[in-house]
Amino acid sequence: MTAASDNARMFKVRPTLADQIRLPGGKKVGEAVAAADAALDDQRASAVEGLHLGVERLEALCRERSEGGFASIYPLAANLAGTAGFFETGPFYRAVYSLCELTEKLGAAGRRDWSSVDVHVRSLRLILTTGFDDGPEAKAMLDGLSSLVRRVEAAP
């Protein structure tokens, strides 16, 4: 038992949200979700455009291979995963997630491996070009990316 846990205070808190949600009026859950789905659909075209721009920026970083550029890859990939994760982007989301894993592990180990990043970025471009096709080719590509990440993880 730690001193900190001895001094712990525990009490009930009721968020204002709990009362507001029960107020008369509002809408049915089905209607709320349908409205949110429709709003999301309206954003899809600009989101896909944003994914294209993001991949272009990753490609530029891979071409430059600058010292500071490597640190920019993770936040860029995380933002792409954030946007892609709102939509049905299948292999794109999984590939960009893999890029996040790769760069996080490389960063933690203080290493840089531009070739592995480059393979990921090329895969992202291919997925965009094929319209997020989730066929056997995409699966094989994602398996390859996973093995790359495992290799980086296992490296001393």
Place this chain on the structure above:
Amino acid sequence: MSRAISPETRINLERTSALLINDNPQGLDILSSIVQGFGLKEQIKSASPDDARGVIKRRSVDMVLVECASAAESCDFVRWMRREGPKTSAYTPVIILTGHASEGFVAKSRDCGASFIVTKPLTPMVLLQRILWLTKDQREWVECETYVGPDRRVRNYGPPLGMAGRRAGDLSAHVGVALEPNMDQSDIDMLLKPQRVAL
């Protein structure tokens, strides 16, 4: 937690104010559209945790949704809100959203005092389920030197068998050895049998 909600259930978020934080402008717009679809009339959009700190200092909100490319920034903001922010916002439900949920991130998010961590890919239905779950959240609030936030144990089954609990209110699940002989079946029947009572 993931129990389906009936589409016929009526909810009212019209008077709910939400602070949406996302350092990716496109992500912020998407989140805002979804939340607007849920019926929220008042949303405050912040492009960074620093900007959001300014909002929280000026006013209270009913709910916070935060997503930053850097996990540390999301967690630092929540920790600040729980410990150093105005008292009126310390208990506000906070959902952390993330596109990349590494193991380290999930642990950090849990320990910073967030009410919930929602990992992507996600649909509006999943996000709404999590918001509705927060309205029924029965967890106690914990304040100690190392942690401020909702109890991290979503289900409390008590301390492990044979171990003393770390909290004053913990009861052991171990029932111990019986102190009296078992009751006869006839005694049990008598307990259950309806009896006429003279009033």
